[in-house]
Each structure stands twice: as structure tokens, then as C-alpha cells.
Amino acid sequence: MSGEDQRLSNVIRAFDKANITETIKLSFNPQVLLEVTFPQPLGKPITLERAGVQLTINETAGPPVFSIVGNRICPGPFVVILVDPDALTPQNPAISQIRHFLAGNFVYDASPTAKYRIPLTNTTPAVTEFVRPRPFVGLDAHRYIFLLFEQSAAFNEQTLFNPASPRAYFNISSFAATVGLGQPIGGTFMWVGPDPSTASL
Template sequence: MPLITSDQATEAALRQDGIIPDVLDSFHPRTMLMVSYGNNKEVALGNKLSVQETQHPPQVSFQADSPSDLYTLIMTDPDAPSRKDPQMREYRHWVVANISGTSDFQPANVGQGAVVSPYMGPAPPAGSGPHRYIFLLYKQTPSTNVSALTSPLAPQRQGFKAKQFSSQAHLELVGANYFFAENA
């Protein structure tokens, strides 16, 4: 039986739940992106969390290539208003740039990254089925367009495209994780 690595498991889960190709092109994850809403509410490649337990920004951790590296984190929902009718794809829930590679990212700590778009917890319409809430971790490269990361984003959150945003900012996708939530 072949050994399956965590990066292969991540990519397989992203494909299985349609995140590749709905939101991402195929990529090779280089770090495990760990996301926790506290009290054993871990995001685990497609597990289910309640809307109520995900209303506050989570703690995020990952293994950086180097302590001097900077990262950008995006949380997006490609299923707005529903997976069957994603006419508002994607809904931008959170964007934080300039996260240092030296420590875990805890939103409550001042100075840990620049909030480009404040956290907005999941709020899927009642009866719209499960929504995929995706965390994407990008490494900022020497060619990163810092002004694209620090410029205000459009006030409307719907219609955001993580792939387009990361391309314009010259970011390199290194990790992903996601969960499902719904309002029945």
C-alpha cells in the first residue's frame, strides 16, 4: 500500500469537494494550515462546524519556510448564495496580509499582520445547504505587489476571486484548509 503524505491528502480533499477547480487550480501544498476556533473546534479538510461556533476569528498556525517570510491569509465562501446557484461566488470573509513567519497568527494580538478585510463569520442563508469555507495561505514573494495587498478592497464582499487577487498581488499558494457550515 503506498504511503500518502499530508500534501497529497490535502489536494485529494480539495478535489473531492470541488474546491479544485471551483476556487483553485491544482497546486502542491507545502505547509499544513492549521485553523482552530478553540474548544476542540479544529478545521479539518471538510469537517462540519456550526455557524455559531465560527463567528469569531480563529487561531491560525503553519510552518513557515523562514522566520523572515511574510504570508497572506484569505477566507472565502464559493457557495454564495448556495452551491447549486453560486452567482455571488466567492464571498470574501477575511483577508490578512504581512503575517510573519515567526509565530502562530492570533487575530487578537496587535501587530500580527495587516487586516485587509475584517473577519466576517459564516452566515449562509437558511436552507441553502452546506457552504465550503476555505482558508488559503499564500507566501509573499520578492515580486509581491504590496500595494495590491494594502489597497482597500471593494466594500461589497461578494464576487471576490481569490485566484485573481493572488495573481495580481504575485502571491504563491502554499496551504489550504476548509470546513462546511450551514443554516438548516
């Protein structure tokens, strides 16, 4: 097994352990690794180099940037979606899924130095701009799931959501089926809980 295959297997195991595929009702057999990087106001950016890391609210203020790791599997464009399936709480996900980000028309960075870790650039405004995670203080961390899809021909014509659409009660599997995205080709996730400095507030 190659190093890339091993990392893909690790992502699949992390998704299974966190019960993500059952929660979002999508199959997950990734073909590429999706890396998500959060810039930080001070210090180095934080990259989700493995699925299932835990970060704080402040560390995920974003907006994030995305890269594909591995061989180019198709010319693109791609769609990236971020959902929180644990709102209001993991024990009572009454308003899930929250759509934290929805954007299409991601393409490969044309830089000649982008060989194996290939940045993705969004060439059009997002349907839903990124909003940072904000799980309730004093309660359990939430899962925040990033999924990468090959963009369908119907995506740019969709009218289900626009920048003014409510973010709550999103259904990623229904949306993917309706606009012909199929199953995700990559993904990762993180746990996000309150910052330690606010835990007693």
C-alpha cells in the first residue's frame, strides 16, 4: 500500500469512527486527500493534515483555504461544502445540518511548482460564504465536515440556495443528489469546541 493509499484509508477509518457517513447519508470512498488550512493572526497556519483533529473556535476563524493532495483525478471544477451535523448539540441536533460553506468553481492552481499538493482557487463567489464554527460554550464539541465533489453541469444553474438563504436544516445528501454531484471524491473533518479561555463563561 502506498503512502497516499494509507492516508486515504486513515481518513475513511476516521469518518467511520466518528459515524459521519451514517450521519450525512453519503458514501465515502475518497480518491484524493483534501487538506484544509486555517490562517492564524499570529503564528503559522493550521492545516488539517489528518481527519478528526480537535481545534478551538479561535483557531477556525478562517476563512480556510483548500488543497488536493495526490494525483490530479479530473480537470475540475470542484465543489466544496462544509456542514455541522451537530447543531444545536450532538445530543440534540435539532437544526442540523448547518451549512457553513458552499462554493463551486474551484480549479487547480496553475503554479508550475504545484505538483503533489495542489492548491484550489475559487473562481466565482461562494453560494454560502464561510462562517466560523461557534458551538455553545460548556457543551460537547461538534463535527465540522468538509466534502469535495466533482462539479456537475447543473451546479451553476441550481436555485435551491443563494447567499441570503438560511443556513440551518441543510441536507447535504439531498442537495448532492438534486444537483447531480454524486458522492464526494475527498473530504476531512474536525472537532471544534469552545476555546479554553471561554470555557467557564
